[in-house]
Amino acid sequence: MSTEDLDLSADEEEITAETVLKTLQSAWQNERLAPEILPHRNDMVECMLGQIQHMERNINKLPKTDLRACIHKMELNRIKYIICNYLKTRLNKIEKYCISIVNEERQRTESGTNYLTPSEFRYAQEYLVNMENHLKNTVLNHVPGRMQTFEHNKMAVYPNLQSHVFLKANSTVNGIVLEDMIGDQDEEIDLEEDSQHILQYKPIADLVKNGKVQLV
Amino acid sequence: MDPYEIEFIGENRIVSIIPNFSYDKIYLICGEFGPFRAGLPMNVPLWLAVMLKQKQKCRLVPPDWMDLDVLENIKEEEKRSRFFTKMPNEHYMVEAKLILGAASEDIPRAAEIKTIIKDIWDIRMSKLRTSMDALMKSGGSYGRLDHLTMMEINSVKPLLPAAMDELYRIKMMTRKSTPATLNTSTFSQSGSSQNI
Numbered sequence A: 001m002s003t004e005d006l007d008l009s010a011d012e013e014e015i016t017a018e019t020v021l022k023t024l025q026s027a028w029q030n031e032r033l034a035p036e037i038l039p040h041r042n043d044m045v046e047c048m049l050g051q052i053q054h055m056e057r058n059i060n061k062l063p064k065t066d067l068r069a070c071i072h073k074m075e076l077n078r079i080k081y082i083i084c085n086y087l088k089t090r091l092n093k094i095e096k097y098c099i100s101i102v103n104e105e106r107q108r109t110e111s112g113t114n115y116l117t118p119s120e121f122r123y124a125q126e127y128l129v130n131m132e133n134h135l136k137n138t139v140l141n142h143v144p145g146r147m148q149t150f151e152h153n154k155m156a157v158y159p160n161l162q163s164h165v166f167l168k169a170n171s172t173v174n175g176i177v178l179e180d181m182i183g184d185q186d187e188e189i190d191l192e193e194d195s196q197h198i199l200q201y202k203p204i205a206d207l208v209k210n211g212k213v214q215l216v
Numbered sequence B: 001m002d003p004y005e006i007e008f009i010g011e012n013r014i015v016s017i018i019p020n021f022s023y024d025k026i027y028l029i030c031g032e033f034g035p036f037r038a039g040l041p042m043n044v045p046l047w048l049a050v051m052l053k054q055k056q057k058c059r060l061v062p063p064d065w066m067d068l069d070v071l072e073n074i075k076e077e078e079k080r081s082r083f084f085t086k087m088p089n090e091h092y093m094v095e096a097k098l099i100l101g102a103a104s105e106d107i108p109r110a111a112e113i114k115t116i117i118k119d120i121w122d123i124r125m126s127k128l129r130t131s132m133d134a135l136m137k138s139g140g141s142y143g144r145l146d147h148l149t150m151m152e153i154n155s156v157k158p159l160l161p162a163a164m165d166e167l168y169r170i171k172m173m174t175r176k177s178t179p180a181t182l183n184t185s186t187f188s189q190s191g192s193s194q195n196i
Helices: A002-010 A017-033 A042-061 A067-096 A098-111 A118-138 A201-209 B003-010 B046-054 B068-080 B092-106 B110-137 B150-155 B159-177 B184-195
Strands: A164-169 A173-178 A187-191 A196-200 A213-215 B014-019 B026-028 B031-033 B042-045 B058-061
Touching: A017 A042, A017 A067, A017 A213, A017 B003, A042 A067, A067 A098, A067 A118, A067 B026, A067 B046, A098 A118, A164 A201, A164 B159, A173 A196, A173 A201, A187 A196, A196 A201, A196 B159, A201 A213, B003 B092, B003 B150, B014 B046, B031 B042, B042 B046, B046 B058, B046 B092, B058 B092, B068 B110, B092 B110, B092 B150, B110 B150, B110 B159
Parallel strands: none
Antiparallel strands: A164 A196, A164 A213, A173 A187, B014 B042, B014 B058, B026 B031
């Protein structure tokens, strides 16, 4: 994360608001369609929120009936929708796959490749604690002693990485290996630029994360 | 995703309008547009075009492809080809729906255009159903779908990936009942997420 941050701040001047918006929109789309939680794009969210604030201050200077104010407001509402929906989608995934995400995130934090923002991670941990307390209070404390332990591993829900997704290739990627379940004959396919496919999420998960493909 | 979200994405496409007012350039986050000159055509995002139209501040210029002859050709081509042909744009259905909905009086022969676009959609959807059927019968876990637009892909979304997921589960199940293999661990993982 640290190197990426440095790169970003180095050419911060060159990134236009338009590019940020495009990146954010594709991150939103990917997050909506991927079965697992993806690395956060908090840099983009923060940057866009700053833009929005700046814009809102300017709009307030305009008379209310001004056509420009209407247009700007409409655009800001569209962008806010994307941001809200993006963050909500992530929270939904965090709640659903809470245990597995917290476990995996702990390992990722050690290697510095965290997927959650610090506040998301805090939310995930608090959610887990609350869930555990709730289950203990309602059920576990009322059953015989040796059955009272809360077994994280048995409660963990994992995203189904084998589920099928639609994607569009942003650039050509060769040699994606599709496992064959029956014949042990693995198949290899190439994703040409702009081509569209339906396949399992798992073999292309990394390509989603590094932006080589876009889920549709 | 919901169809209205696909529509939302499609609304970012650039279309041409003729404003009936004059104004300076406007600097939006998604880019700068204008200057607005009454009577002169200019490009704006579709959402802005529809908004201005609703305020009766502009006329919409029909996109090049929204023309009976062009669409007739596309329809014939679509009928002839075994595969999906390339559509004039990635969001033709959204564009058609919004433009014809908000500004049908700006489009010559709007009713006929509406019908023919609907025809093209129907032909493509029936093709899509046939190829989905073939894909499932061949037990495939992979398909290539060039030239399908986002709305078309989305229309089969709960069904096709879910069916392929089930097929995969069944395959894994038959595999599991034969002597244990290395892959069973991945199955129990996907299985547990289904159960809860």
